[in-house]
Amino acid sequence: MENITSLKNPKIISWRSLRERKGRESLDAFLVEGPKMVQEALSSSFTVRALLLREDTPLPFPVPDSVPIYGLPSHVFASVSDTVTPQGIAAVLSRTPRPIDGKHLVCLDGVQDPGNVGTIIRTADAAGLDGVILSASCADLFSPKVVRATMGSIFRMGFDVSASLHDDLRTMRENGFSIISSQLDGDPFYARPSVGSSFVLVIGNEAHGVSPEIRQEATHRLALPMRGGAESLNAAVAAGIMMYDLMRD
Amino acid sequence: MENITSLKNPKIISWRSLRERKGRESLDAFLVEGPKMVQEALSSSFTVRALLLREDTPLPFPVPDSVPIYGLPSHVFASVSDTVTPQGIAAVLSRTPRPIDGKHLVCLDGVQDPGNVGTIIRTADAAGLDGVILSASCADLFSPKVVRATMGSIFRMGFDVSASLHDDLRTMRENGFSIISSQLDGDPFYARPSVGSSFVLVIGNEAHGVSPEIRQEATHRLALPMRGGAESLNAAVAAGIMMYDLMRD
Structure with a gap:
């Protein structure tokens, strides 16, 4: 796990930009929040680029070695989160939903x-x-x-x-x-x-x-x-x- | 039509309190906003206690003589409204919905x-x-x-x-x-x-x-x-x- 403590870290700035459509399009990525959503993301067809963990939050489930994990202090985590009361875990995913197959x-x-x-x-x-x-x-x-x-x-x-x-x-x-x-x-x-x-x-x-x-x-x-x-x-x-x-x- | 220009007018203070449950219960009243809602209120079984009109807004439909109309400057109207972009007309109604009759x-x-x-x-x-x-x-x-x-x-x-x-x-x-x-x-x-x-x-x-x-x-x-x-x-x-x-x- 890599720790990031600065609000001005380039990764933090880029993840924060995912709150706006422009940022999501430019990075071809989006953010999901909360243990349930992150766990579902990990077992989905979406590519998980990064897992963000607030420093007070234990990792609630195993994560594949291929997924980099970043530890953030509370105020840095909050600056990336879109919610008023962040749940302490989030993931950055590629915008690659499953194509349509069906009638x-x-x-x-x-x-x-x-x-x-x-x-x-x-x-x-x-x-x-x-x-x-x-x-x-x-x-x-x-x-x-x-x-x-x-x-x-x-x-x-x-x-x-x-x-x-x-x-x-x-x-x-x-x-x-x-x-x-x-x-x-x-x-x-x-x-x-x-x-x-x-x-x-x-x-x-x-x-x-x-x-x-x-x-x-x-x-x-x-x-x-x-x-x-x-x-x-x-x-x-x-x-x-x-x-x-x-x-x- | 009576004009009210002060934010501290007792009527304004009481209408403003309708944004909270406590105020609605204490006055046994609630507020509806916008021409469509106000017009429907006037032809409903609810008692319309007052009609509030922002000074730039013409009365969009006839109102019975029994309903007192109050003209308010924009900032006073906005202080009563619950919406970000008030529509310039609102009504104070008694909380007396129609009782249930049916199966x-x-x-x-x-x-x-x-x-x-x-x-x-x-x-x-x-x-x-x-x-x-x-x-x-x-x-x-x-x-x-x-x-x-x-x-x-x-x-x-x-x-x-x-x-x-x-x-x-x-x-x-x-x-x-x-x-x-x-x-x-x-x-x-x-x-x-x-x-x-x-x-x-x-x-x-x-x-x-x-x-x-x-x-x-x-x-x-x-x-x-x-x-x-x-x-x-x-x-x-x-x-x-x-x-x-x-x-x-």
């Missing part, structure tokens, strides 16, 4: 709220979907808030961040996928025609919904019933209701 | 996160449930974050804040309600026995779930399938999936 997918088209993005990933995992496609306009998959909200599902799901969502969905449609657009003016969700064995459920931006060009590409445009006076559902809740029901088909 | 209910047993409480209320409204029972240990129904997250559904649903949830649920059970406890070790949700025509779905605390004495009272103990490696769902997502599916029965 049941959810796609986020401009979902902005990090909590929503992370919660949808967590729910997709629980519902048994295979992967998550994110448009480039979504909240960053590797932001601390998204990573936290996934509750570890970021290590288990396949991902694709799409630079051209419209083209990618068109290709998937040509390859036999149903493209399901979730939209408030859609047809009744529970009376939907069969979506077949391969589908991608598209969840849109919190304010504007699925973008017009993606709606055009859809094979199914569906809405959940709105019974009381409510005009819409939270994006993560709507995604959860639809994913769980689609996986029953 | 399809959701019950929150110690749900702590204000976003979860508000989102569950919004989803219950959209799913067509009739009312929401909150244990005294839940986040305060009238806190600014809960009210915002309901997106207006606080004006449309019936509510009961229960001082003795266990007794109340037992009485409901004796009156023919199914008591459905959502718990991770429950029986498969989608293979459930009929819940009949009257039910209350109980959603537990984010960390500890439904409390043991409530589980004992339940007629149904049910769990959603957890397919991937995920251990649990967000409380508001789980509630949404279950409420929408129960309303199909």
Whole structure:
């Protein structure tokens, strides 16, 4: 274990930059915090570049020799952490999620709220979907808030961040996928025609919904019933209701 | 319209206290913000005690003569508001929600996160449930974050804040309600026995779930399938999936 005591150490400065999207992109890395997340990271397909340990925190599990461990005093650890009460252990990982392999997918088209993005990933995992496609306009998959909200599902799901969502969905449609657009003016969700064995459920931006060009590409445009006076559902809740029901088909 | 220009005006001090639970309880009132929420409040069963208008904001809709209107300079309005970018209109309401009347209910047993409480209320409204029972240990129904997250559904649903949830649920059970406890070790949700025509779905605390004495009272103990490696769902997502599916029965 190497000890780093200075806030101005270049490694500390670079790890601190991971709190911002720019820093994560420049280093092609992100940070996860807490014993549970770090342990899951170690047994995932992600490359663990470094393990950070606050000086008062014993190593809670064995770590492969290939992973360098750095000991930090409390104030230095806190300067890297994104949380108000840091848990004393963190890991720096390469941004290399598992690619998508499977036939049941959810796609986020401009979902902005990090909590929503992370919660949808967590729910997709629980519902048994295979992967998550994110448009480039979504909240960053590797932001601390998204990573936290996934509750570890970021290590288990396949991902694709799409630079051209419209083209990618068109290709998937040509390859036999149903493209399901979730939209408030859609047809009744529970009376939907069969979506077949391969589908991608598209969840849109919190304010504007699925973008017009993606709606055009859809094979199914569906809405959940709105019974009381409510005009819409939270994006993560709507995604959860639809994913769980689609996986029953 | 009466103008108030001092931060030390007793009315301003009392309205400012509504940001805290203690202030809301002592005044038996709460604050809603933004034109949409205020307009919905005016046509709801809640009593509107005062309407607050920032001096640069025109009144966006007619207001009954019985509602006193107060004009506030920007810094005074901001001192009362709970939001970072106040929308220039707010209303002080009495804490008198509509009582519960109906046979399809959701019950929150110690749900702590204000976003979860508000989102569950919004989803219950959209799913067509009739009312929401909150244990005294839940986040305060009238806190600014809960009210915002309901997106207006606080004006449309019936509510009961229960001082003795266990007794109340037992009485409901004796009156023919199914008591459905959502718990991770429950029986498969989608293979459930009929819940009949009257039910209350109980959603537990984010960390500890439904409390043991409530589980004992339940007629149904049910769990959603957890397919991937995920251990649990967000409380508001789980509630949404279950409420929408129960309303199909």
